[in-house]
Amino acid sequence: MDEVLDYDDVMADYDAVLGLEVHVELNTASKMWCGCTTAFGGEPNTHTCPVCLGLPGSLPVVNGKAVESAIRIGLALNCEIAEWCRFARKNYFYPDMPKDYQISQYDEPLCFDGHVDVEVDGQTYRIDIERVHMEEDAGKLTHVGGATGRIQGADHSLLDYNRAGVPLMEIVTKPVRGLGDKAPEVGRAYMALLRDLMRALDVSEARMERGNMRCDANVSLMPKGAAELGTRTETKNVNSLRSVENALRYEIRRQGAVLASGGRVKQETRMWQEDGGVTTAGRSKEQAEDYRYFPEPDLVPVAPSREWVEELRASLPEPPAQRRERLAGEWGFSELEMRDADAAGAIDLIEATVAAGTTPQAARKWWLGELARRANESGLELDEVAMAPAQVAELQRLLDAKTINDGLARKVIEGVLAGEGSPAEVVDARGLAIVSDDGALAEAVDRALAANADAAAKVRDGKVQAVGALIGAVMREMKGKADAAAVRELIMTKLG
Amino acid sequence: MALSPTDVARLAGLARIHLTAEELERMAPQLDVILDAVAEVSQVATHDVPPMSHALPLTNVFRADEVRPSLSAEAVLAAAPDVEENRFRVPRILGEGA
Numbered sequence: 133m134d135e136v137l138d139y140d141d142v143m144a145d146y147d148a149v150l151g152l153e154v155h156v157e158l159n160t161a162s163k164m165w166c167g168c169t170t171a172f173g174g175e176p177n178t179h180t181c182p183v184c185l186g187l188p189g190s191l192p193v194v195n196g197k198a199v200e201s202a203i204r205i206g207l208a209l210n211c212e213i214a215e216w217c218r219f220a221r222k223n224y225f226y227p228d229m230p231k232d233y234q235i236s237q238y239d240e241p242l243c244f245d246g247h248v249d250v251e252v253d254g255q256t257y258r259i260d261i262e263r264v265h266m267e268e269d270a271g272k273l274t275h276v277g278g279a280t281g282r283i284q285g286a287d288h289s290l291l292d293y294n295r296a297g298v299p300l301m302e303i304v305t306k307p308v309r310g311l312g313d314k315a316p317e318v319g320r321a322y323m324a325l326l327r328d329l330m331r332a333l334d335v336s337e338a339r340m341e342r343g344n345m346r347c348d349a350n351v352s353l354m355p356k357g358a359a360e361l362g363t364r365t366e367t368k369n370v371n372s373l374r375s376v377e378n379a380l381r382y383e384i385r386r387q388g389a390v391l392a393s394g395g396r397v398k399q400e401t402r403m404w405q406e407d408g409g410v411t412t413a414g415r416s417k418e419q420a421e422d423y424r425y426f427p428e429p430d431l432v433p434v435a436p437s438r439e440w441v442e443e444l445r446a447s448l449p450e451p452p453a454q455r456r457e458r459l460a461g462e463w464g465f466s467e468l469e470m471r472d473a474d475a476a477g478a479i480d481l482i483e484a485t486v487a488a489g490t491t492p493q494a495a496r497k498w499w500l501g502e503l504a505r506r507a508n509e510s511g512l513e514l515d516e517v518a519m520a521p522a523q524v525a526e527l528q529r530l531l532d533a534k535t536i537n538d539g540l541a542r543k544v545i546e547g548v549l550a551g552e553g554s555p556a557e558v559v560d561a562r563g564l565a566i567v568s569d570d571g572a573l574a575e576a577v578d579r580a581l582a583a584n585a586d587a588a589a590k591v592r593d594g595k596v597q598a599v600g601a602l603i604g605a606v607m608r609e610m611k612g613k614a615d616a617a618a619v620r621e622l623i624m625t626k627l628g
Numbered sequence: 629m630a631l632s633p634t635d636v637a638r639l640a641g642l643a644r645i646h647l648t649a650e651e652l653e654r655m656a657p658q659l660d661v662i663l664d665a666v667a668e669v670s671q672v673a674t675h676d677v678p679p680m681s682h683a684l685p686l687t688n689v690f691r692a693d694e695v696r697p698s699l700s701a702e703a704v705l706a707a708a709p710d711v712e713e714n715r716f717r718v719p720r721i722l723g724e725g726a
Binding site for chain 1 (some may be wrong): 681698701704705712716720721
């Protein structure tokens, strides 16, 4: 187990410098160099062909949509877009790449010299983007025979190449300095910003838990006031926003302890262990890698015309932070309400529901209440729940028209999620409409009064709170299909 | 340019080729001959001639983002030296990656 120091003690003497390398899988339908599907999952090795298996004689052809997405990402990150650039072969022997090289970009990235601002606790931090380049994802390795499915102690490994060749963007920051003690939070905020941006651009699902977006977090410490950067470590296997912050905080504390004991930080790759909340030593990077990069002979250069770049720039969506601020104003949401909606992934859904004619607060109530609860129960993201914003708006209209009440609305949701049709269809099919027949309601009230004579007497004597029991009895009698306010009124009238 | 057996050993390591000490001694001068031949090109290359990476004067050769049928898993795995659970089975990986 590595020694760690208290975070504040490290921050008293050192500044942390960040460098984040983020890989984003694009959501194109087909792979980067061939027509195989990029669909997640699928039986092993069923999404492969001679190109992504690296069979002799096969030739890659660039997916134009992936280049377009890459340029849009670059523009959204305020990058320059290269007028001319090439792909490069990165040579390495590892079975996740059947070609024994990865097609990537080396000294000629498509996008470079960008920047983006992130906000932490009301303070803005500028993050300079070094480059955004195009490459391909690798196959998925499963290690067999080791105790924990890890490479150490494994007997052999199994390969599924379905993911090999999926378009991958690498977004690299310049060293980020001047973060004070906020480096972990800034790292996390930057990842959240990238995630929101990828979704707003509709270029990636950007789900860290699925590996759509992965972060290699570099961090180093330099004594306060020093000019020279310290030795950095690169932490991999960071699979959630929370882990980005935790892994950076841990590495700062660990490196602080190494330096405090007069030691030297080793330049190495470390692995974040989610369970233990620690990083463990991985591959040493003391010796520079030799990937023998050279221009990819099988692909011609990419030279995006300035007209195309400007066309793509003009089509960029409103930046997520700006949009959030605008919507909060339009909806009259407090900062807390907005943050909750954002955290639940409900912003787009609320927006669509409001567009379908519901008030923002009602839309918020359904998405963050009953629907969030059901999504959570089934382990789904909110936008995967089988109820569309237009259906939520329809549900609210039925409620406003007093066709159903709150309790019935929950049953309607149950029906919609079970695939029984639209809210109105569910109300019809399940007979959930409030009984508007005054005669039937009056009878139910009479029966309830007769059966609960004690409570009725109390209400007559002025103990109005006893009316609750009577309303409950009527609602049971009506199987929930009554408007509670109307029931109350009727009871009070009858009891004088 | 004179390559030493040490240089050749490093190249062999990068290419995952095992060479004996005698082979390293023999390969070094042979590779030298090739490098010398290539170096002759630099005599005609001048600063105003950019290095050429492609024989075709083309850029932006893109395909539409359309899914095409993949091979069947049987066809894909038919050529694999070893298969387990419809996956390629490879020997234990040591000392690389992580």
